[in-house]
Amino acid sequence: MKPKWRPSLGLVVFAVFSAVMAMPLVGLFLFRLYDNQLIRQTEQELIAQGATLSALFAAEVEAKIAAESGRTPLALGAPEPPPDATADPAGRYHPVPATLDLARDDRLPPRPDAVAATTAPDPRLAEIGQHLAALAAETQKTTLTGFRILDPQGVVIGGREEMGRSLAGVDEVAAALAGRYKSVLRQRIPNGPEPALSSISRGAHVRVFAAMPVFVDDRVAGVVYLSRTPSNILESLYAERRSVLVAALTILLVTMAIGYVFLRILTRPIHELIRRTAEIQSGDRSALRPLVHHGTREIALLSQSFLDMAESLFDRSDYIATFTAHVSHELKSPLTSIQGAAELLYDNAERMTEAERRKFLRNIMGDAQRLATLVRRLRELAKADNPELGGTTNIGAVIARLREVRIPLAIATTGDATAAIGISEENAAIVLSHLADNAAQHGATGLHVHVEPAADRVRITVSDDGTGISEGNRARIFDAHFTTRRENGGTGMGLSIVCSMLRAHRGGIRLVPSRAGSAFEILLPKA
Template sequence: MTTRVMAKWRPTLGMIIFAVLMTVLTLPLVSLFFFRLYENELIRQTEAELIAQSAVLAAIFAQEVESTPDPISLLGAAVLSPAPSGDNGFDRSLQPSLDLAGEDLLGPRPEAAPAAVPPAPPLIAIGQRLQVVALQTQSVTLAGFRLLDSHGVVIAGREEHGLSLAHVKEVEQALQGRYKAVLRTRISDEPPPPLYSLSRGTRIRVFSAMPVIVRDRVAGVIYASRTPNNIVKHIYGEQRKFILAGFTIFGATLVIGFIFSRTITRPIHALVARAVEMGRGRREALEPLAHHGTREIALLSQSFIDMTERLHERSDYIRTFAAHVSHELKTPLTSIQGAAELLRDDAAAAPGSMTGPERLRFLDNIIADTTRLAAMLHRLRELARADNPEIRGNTLLSTSVADLKSAFANLDIRVEGSLDSSVAISAENLSIVLSHLADNSIRHRARALTVSGRSAGHDVIMTLCDDGEGISPANRDRIFDAFFTTRRESGGTGMGLGIVQAMLRAHGGLIRLLASDKGAVFEIRLPKA
């Protein structure tokens, strides 16, 4: 009964290769969504730079306030929770904390409002002196700076002088003595790049408000802002290079696909088609593929061809074997049937029409033919067993030869050479081989049989030489054919040497007939145990 693979859906090799290639092709595009992690680092780097720049300006601002005749009158609210500060009052442990993924994105910065209280003249003078520093810093760092007094009024910067930013969230926190940084929507007069929607960083600006602390009170605020470096803008600026890279990746994908198709898909499809042809019995399909692609497919193809050739040989063997068996069985069965019909006709006729010796001759023919059939069936069972033996066990040659001497006492069996080696065949199977060869020698009128052994690498070679009638040159090429015998009249079945050859071949060994002047000489080769 043939077992068939369950008919469920399975992807083809081409589909799998196509999926892998599409995955490889889209990986550069998918990776664009992971650059937000890099953008977050850019934002924190921008905040760190604003902290460093603001800290310098805050230190200068604080020194300017301290150098005025009445610094106390210029100070604002006391710091709510004073942090460990340095000599100039700014926080040394301040670290960037903005997070693009979790930080709330505020709207654009509110417009400046009219100041409720104008800045004090000393602060206006300080702002004028620091104006040059702020503008020069801004031209180099591309950051925007506003210097505010203790009430949030702009005293230095590029614009908005005299206006108040005290109502802005981050400035409000700084006026209470706490550093505050936020992310706000960026207002730009430039058109966004086509990849704008992929990046949150293309539309934000970092705002930081650092309080200027003098004597644990707020003297002013350094309000800074800057747009972080943007990877999307960089990609857009290098769009030609990225397009070239895209075409390169696409071309490489096509080349990989062609290589996969050439080396894997096409040879496998050709092998499947060849298997279908072999299944239909077309022996012309037993040719190697024109293109194997890979070593593994070449090995698979060769293994498949070897297996198919063995199956065809087995099929031919069974067909020939069946023809020989039917021919060999037909002759004794016909003889038995003829003798039985004559005896039946004699019994139905007048008594005494067949003499006693004639009746005995017919009965002897029946008994001889049944004996021949029984012998043939016994040899057929031995041949089937030799074709499919149990491949196990090891045997010492000297032991098997000693058992052979006991079984064939009427044959003078002599030993030469070394028989101390162990061979990879069971004692029972080796006994079948040697017994058939000894029986074949006796039936060809041999009186002595010489058994010799020697080692040859990983094998053991045994030579069996008898002094019988030998084998004629005309029959030497046919002695291992099934049912070939020169002793058919004496009960020979022609299967003994076929059984020997099948048994040895099943154990990785072989037998051959050697040339000799007298008798028959057989050489057996078996692997060592």
């Protein structure tokens, strides 16, 4: 079955934190764009108002010149600069684009105060300035735009304040007196304390100044100098409160979705694994089952590895408990027999005949031999439980080694005896020698080994011609210390050693049906 695809923990964390980091960055970017848009909108409005006042100014100056043709002509300023190559070729339009940019343009200090003028303004221009100031004052009630009407020398001739003083030293005014439109951003001087929330908007701390030259007969006849604070972003957000509410709800839903993702993919399976750990610690074997929700691939692998380890520990604990009980029983019987025989010899040595003493000594020697065999088997079992892994061999080499130690069985092979198997020759010899010893104890005279290589495994069938295994004992033959020949020195650990050795090499063994004797099927990985 193909494993179910699950996102990795790294992928989930990357996606979640990317989304979390993107939201404030996008918010700041949008605020910045919106601030800039408000600045451009304010400048465009100043350009429109300035163009209107400039046209009225120019018309009144032209009318004044036409009406006083015999008098001293008005003193005009710098000549109009040559037209831009990109302007309308027919000369019908002279658009003035809004160019201010919060990111590019420096924010200048507050506008310098007007200084005393070196020359008084022409009375005729002053009259025009007062007339235009009256019109601009009415307009200001609606547009909230501050204004100054300046003569060709930069002297204020129209406005509520600074009348008769010069603004010619101001950068944007100087550019307009030279015939060029110019706008700047200057630091705003607040009329009262700033609201705390206005700090989120850069545009709330600046004021837009625009100086537009007035041309008559291709010369500068004056300057319309305007200023206004851009709309506050908070006011704009309030005006768009429905859209802002929708955006806030969207962010809230996205945040809740992110929280649910963390809960579903990370937190929930981790908490379930913690609960399962507590259940396993209390000895509950039913907790050894897969988690209901794994979340990520790493958590699925972690939980499965943990459960496999816990199951292995349970099995090891059961094995140790059973092994201890069996070993205690196996050691107790011969020790008790030895102790009893020794006590009888000690207490009745003078009254015993020579034959009786020899009988008791034979019993002691037999039990001692049984203990020695048991200890040797225990050592072999310990080695089988923790063998030195690695190495390769083949059945032909293993059988040749067994023949050298003169096993009392005739061994025949069929199949591919040269097929390489993933186990060392020494460990493979331990497996086959125990199977041969088990067959010899059950009256076998011959052993047949058939080798059949498969895709990634090698199947080895070991059969004998002995008395076989009774139906009632078939299910218990691999249990540690189970034997039907205890009176003949059997310890019941031979097949346990075989199972442990094969399991350590990722192999296995099972009893298979046979017409005579017994037969075992061994599976080992192909080298």
